[in-house]
Amino acid sequence: MKDISKMKNLKFGLIGCGRISAKHFEAFRQIKNAQIIACCDIIQAKARQAAREFDIPRTYSNYLEMLEKEILDAVIICTPSGLHPEMGVTAANRKINVVTEKPMAIDLESADKLINTCENNDVKLFVVKQNRLNPPVQLLKRAIDKGRFGRIFSANATVRWSRPQSYYDQAEWRGTWKYDGGAFMNQASHYFDLIQWLIGPVESVMAITATLNHDIETEDEGAGIIKFINGAIGVVEVTMNIFPRNLEGSITVMGENGTVKVGGIAVNKIQNWEFKDYDDDDKLVESTAAEPISVYGSGHLGYLQNVVDVLRHNAEPGTDGRSGKKSLEIILAMYQSARLGKRIFLSDNNQQRG
Numbered sequence: 296m297k298d299i300s301k302m303k304n305l306k307f308g309l310i311g312c313g314r315i316s317a318k319h320f321e322a323f324r325q326i327k328n329a330q331i332i333a334c335c336d337i338i339q340a341k342a343r344q345a346a347r348e349f350d351i352p353r354t355y356s357n358y359l360e361m362l363e364k365e366i367l368d369a370v371i372i373c374t375p376s377g378l379h380p381e382m383g384v385t386a387a388n389r390k391i392n393v394v395t396e397k398p399m400a401i402d403l404e405s406a407d408k409l410i411n412t413c414e415n416n417d418v419k420l421f422v423v424k425q426n427r428l429n430p431p432v433q434l435l436k437r438a439i440d441k442g443r444f445g446r447i448f449s450a451n452a453t454v455r456w457s458r459p460q461s462y463y464d465q466a467e468w469r470g471t472w473k474y475d476g477g478a479f480m481n482q483a484s485h486y487f488d489l490i491q492w493l494i495g496p497v498e499s500v501m502a503i504t505a506t507l508n509h510d511i512e513t514e515d516e517g518a519g520i521i522k523f524i525n526g527a528i529g530v531v532e533v534t535m536n537i538f539p540r541n542l543e544g545s546i547t548v549m550g551e552n553g554t555v556k557v558g559g560i561a562v563n564k565i566q567n568w569e570f571k572d573y574d575d576d577d578k579l580v581e582s583t584a585a586e587p588i589s590v591y592g593s594g595h596l597g598y599l600q601n602v603v604d605v606l607r608h609n610a611e612p613g614t615d616g617r618s619g620k621k622s623l624e625i626i627l628a629m630y631q632s633a634r635l636g637k638r639i640f641l642s643d644n645n646q647q648r649g
């Protein structure tokens with residue numbers, strides 16, 4: 296990685312000025328000595344609108360031109376999911392660090408190409424997994440790391456949300472296999488990430504998926520079973536068909552000496568916290584609850600601050616490419632299981648924590 300620790304300002308470029316980009320622009324208002332100096336959208340009016348709203352100096356409609364003309368330390372990719380790897384590879388080949396929105400890719404071949412290109416060019420790859428930073432999730436992770444659960448027997452991730460057809464109709468990439476994936480790959484991907492990050496390496500999965508209530512190619516409903524290497528069994532339940540609004544986004548961990556449910560609409564409050572033995576963390580349960588402004592939560596600021604700290608050699612990446620790939624591999628294995636009606640075993644990448 297090029298030595299940028301002594302530079303005063305880190306310069307970022309952002310590609311894709313759609314819904315999630317606002318979280319990035321807003322976060323950079325609060326991050327010191329780092330700036331988004333250019334933004335790009337294939338629809339130039341969207342780039343200009345973002346530039347006006349967030350004071351971004353320059354706009355582009357072609358990301359290659361932005362990479363050519365700007366001197367960037369890192370690029371943030373907020374385009375449709377299927378475009379992330381190609382854009383990341385292009386940036387990495389220009390020695391620009393890469394921050395990609397989740398999912399990093401929607402197939403393993405291009406995810407590997409992105410990881411390898413970043414490594415070969417000695418640039419960092421960050422995959423945005425901001426839900427890991429939700430305060431209740433952090434508290435749960437700490438309880439697991441302290442061994443408070445004893446043996447973990449089972450875990451559950453539930454995503455009971457509502458997406459009207461108009462949500463899918465607002466952009467052509469949504470609900471397609473080529474650029475998006477379904478409810479597992481898009482809306483629930485953080486929950487697949489959390490369950491593996493919390494419980495540990497995954498041995499195998501099984502799933503059933505269906506498209507029940509929307510005119511889209513991909514699934515809007517599904518359920519999966521996970522067998523973890525440590526013997527625990529996980530259940531993931533995902534639907535975009537809840538009447539009339541989002542009901543729940545939760546993770547539950549059930550062990551020998553403890554039971555915790557982090558729920559709310561999007562893993563934003565602790566709904567059950569019981570352990571055999573007392574720990575001072577028990578006093579923090581109430582204070583972690585937060586009403587999220589949206590299901591995206593408020594983790595982008597912390598996530599991007601970590602990116603800046605890593606680029607200044609002051610921190611380890613919150614989620615790097617290899618860690619970001621784990622949930623992708625689990626989701627793709629579930630899709631394969633649903634297609635073939637078979638249990639699918641995962642590769643070595645998922646045998647390590649991260």
Ligand SMILES: NC(=O)c1ccc[n+]([C@@H]2O[C@H](COP(=O)([O-])OP(=O)(O)OC[C@H]3O[C@@H](n4cnc5c(N)ncnc54)[C@H](O)[C@@H]3O)[C@@H](O)[C@H]2O)c1
Nearest residue numbers: 311312313314315336337373374375376396397398466591
């Ligand atoms: N971290 C999270 O919680 C979270 C939340 C929402 C979305 N996302 C991810 O962010 C990505 C974008 O989602 P969104 O909801 O913002 O979508 P969106 O459709 O609102 O925005 C995508 C933008 O990319 C632009 N674009 C498309 N092709 C382009 C190209 N070739 N060059 C430049 N710009 C291009 C589009 O014009 C659009 O403005 C997706 O991968 C999604 O999974 C992550």
